[in-house]
Amino acid sequence: MKVEQIYTGCLAQGAYYIVSGNEAAIIDPLREVTPYLERLEKDGVTLKYIFETHFHADFVSGHLDLSKKTGAPIVYGPTAEPDFEAIIAEDNQVFNIGDITIKVLHTPGHTMESSTFLLTDETGTETAIFTGDTLFLGDVGRPDLAQKATNLTQEDLAGILYESLQNKIMPLDDSITVYPAHGAGSACGKNMQKETVDTLGNQKKTNYALNQPDKESFIREVLDGLTAPPKYFGMNVALNKNGYESIDHVMSKGLNPIDPADLEAIAEDTGALILDTRSQGEFHKGFIPNSINIGLKGDFAPWVGNMIVDVQHPIILVVEQGSEQEAITRLSRVGFDNVLGYLQGGFEAWKNSGNEIDEIRRISPAEFAEQFSTDAKVIDVRKLTEYSAEHVENAYNKPLDNISDWAGTIDSSEHFFIHCAGGYRSMIAASILNARGIRNFTEIEGGYNGIKKTEKIPTTSFVCQSKVL
Template identity: 55%
Template sequence: MKVEQIYTSCLAEAAYYIHSNGEAAIIDPLRETAPYLERAERDHVKIKYIFLTHFHADFVSGHVDLAKKTGAQIVFGPGAKGDFDFYNGKDNEEFPVGDGIIKLLHTPGHTLESSTYLLIDKNKKDQCIFTGDTLFIGDVGRPDLAVKQGELTEKDLAKHLFHSLRDKIMPLPNDVIVYPNHGAGSACGKNMSKETFDTLGHQKEVNYALRADMTEAEFVKEVLTGLSKPPQYFSKNVMMNKGVNPEFDSIISQGTEALIFDFVSKKQKEGVLILDVRSQADFTKEHIAGSIFIGLNGQFAPWVGALIKDINQPIILICPEGKEEEAVKRLSRIGYDNAIGYLKGGVQTWKDNGGATDFIESISPEEFEAISEKEGGKINVLDVRKPGEYDSEHLINATNEPLDYLNENISNLDKDKTYYVHCAGGYRSVIFESIAKAAGIHHIIDVKEGFGGIKNKTKLDRKEFVCPSTLV
């Protein structure tokens, strides 16, 4: 049997394509069906099953579309409930695929229906496990996303997860390969490795959650410690994954329509969001007044999901030429299906028709250092990195205003003050500044290259955090 991991870096998500002797199975597909259909056509195989490890929170899956196009059976673990046709698999149930078997292991904890799929070859040898969000490389899935008011607490789910790992996964052979649904950068865990697969034996040695002598109480405490607030779109994606959504092809068709200036200008006045997905350098130089920036060259979809609260928000795109379809596709992966097109000719068309533009003043780390020294350090510096990054090391006079919480905290900013804004490398700061400007905060200056540039190119005073103790 052949296994291919299809890894999507901007979501830190892994789907899987497995085929053997004319039959194939897909595990945890993304919204778009083309990657799986193309592989099946290339290998002259029929997609027989679409396995879901759980109802995903951080992306919208393409299982319903894929099933319609292939006739494949959708399979979820025990207890799953959805508004489409699927099969509720049973614990230890086996599904033949070509010369091998995919065995469902019910592993609740991340969610109640969470399941791990064990691939067994024709010689009855356990080859690999597809663990979804139950077990990551270096971490385990967070148990706080499926909490139900009056029914389950995060501690209840953490206890389920403890026993799932020890009763179902850890007894498997050490040479079994672990294939998770996510890698570093995903908000579905807190300490994931940059590696996207490993042996189970090595994970037993290095993954804190698989420590052999760990008690249930220790596991619960450690798994729940340090969890950040989940992005606001997670619960919305779960609901979409339980329902039937617009077909991906129709979303692409609508979102890639070329629009003229008069239409875009009218829609902006009606409250349609103009989303600029070019590079941060292009945006700071000149952009449509009132538009916001989230560039395709960074963690585009997660930041859209974190910062654009209305998942049904109508969006008009400003794109680099030829990137329109990519932008719409990446929006749809997290359920933002209401892109209504892109402005043909972009910012230049807007200017040519008399539309107002704006810019963000941008300075180098060296210029920032000179200004800081001239003002005796008495300037307003906003560090928009995550709290953990800030705690690790930051400028002495910087205030932490994480981009993640900008919508909730924007009232903290004073329209009469001038702010110098930086992140780690220059991407998140421009997102922050664009939203602030759209909210009427205009005295804002971007520090290019972020904290990395400041650290490497200046001698400004910094404070490092020293951890007093380590959880064991």
């Protein structure tokens, strides 16, 4: 038997590839299926089942393309109602893969179809659980995403999740390995550990959610500190449940070079967003007017989802040459399939063609320290938990996630400084503000991490973030 965790850092997502004998199973595959097909061919095995722990909200699964290319059926837990052919398993139903078995444990709460898959090895020993978003390391799945679909409150769903954990997970042996669908950085939970694999016994000791004295305490603690889910989550659920375009078609359509002379006309005719995926350091020096910067080298796909929201919105890419396919692939992982093409020759081709360019005013932390005064207006776009832990004295906290809400409140007559932790998020914010005609600001390179090192800017005392959740 072989169990391989295929972890994708930018989504903090774990897919699983399991082989026994000449058969295989894959759990929660990513959108691009070629890596799985290559593994199957290399191992000389047949894909027997594709298991889905639930209808994912934070990414588009590859279940449909993988099923079409291999003929393997898709398996969901009880109550799932997909708009395509699938096996809807019963609670405790067992599936054979080679010499091992996978039992479906219905564990509703995160969503009502959520299920955990219990693996029993060749010796008959219960070895591992694939918990999806039911149980994370250090946390559990947020119980507020399925309210609209179920007519249940988040308190109701949290209570259901408590029963699932107590009745289906906690009785299992401590030696069992826990393989969750997500790790630290995912918006599907709030307090995940940085590790991606653990024993159930250790989770029983260290996971705050598994150590509550009763259901009421569990509900209160799990719901405490939950921020609003990203706005694109509902659209990803719909794609996973209703179906989507083949990844092959998405790639073919997106890998369309657009001449610099044609870009503006295409953008105007289609209403396309010009998405510049270059690094923050390159973007601020020069970019196509009104383009938005979300760097490919970072949490690219989740921030695209947070900032653009509408997965159907047409997009034209500006990328470093050679990274076109990577950008389109990562966009497709969160359902942004309407890429019209990419700027041929990259930004240099645009610049060399004599087209208009724009810039963002950026200064170093040392320059900020020289320009700083007690009446300077500073906007910190980090999350509230980061800001609460430590920040520049008298700075305003305006999280990037909510920029659509606060951008309109900016006083255009008053200069302000803007920063995040390291520059990635503040450049996203700067590009959005700039595209909206707000230009009375200076962005700080290196963010708060750089500001703190100057030791010249007054900051608040550090508070452990776990205490401000």
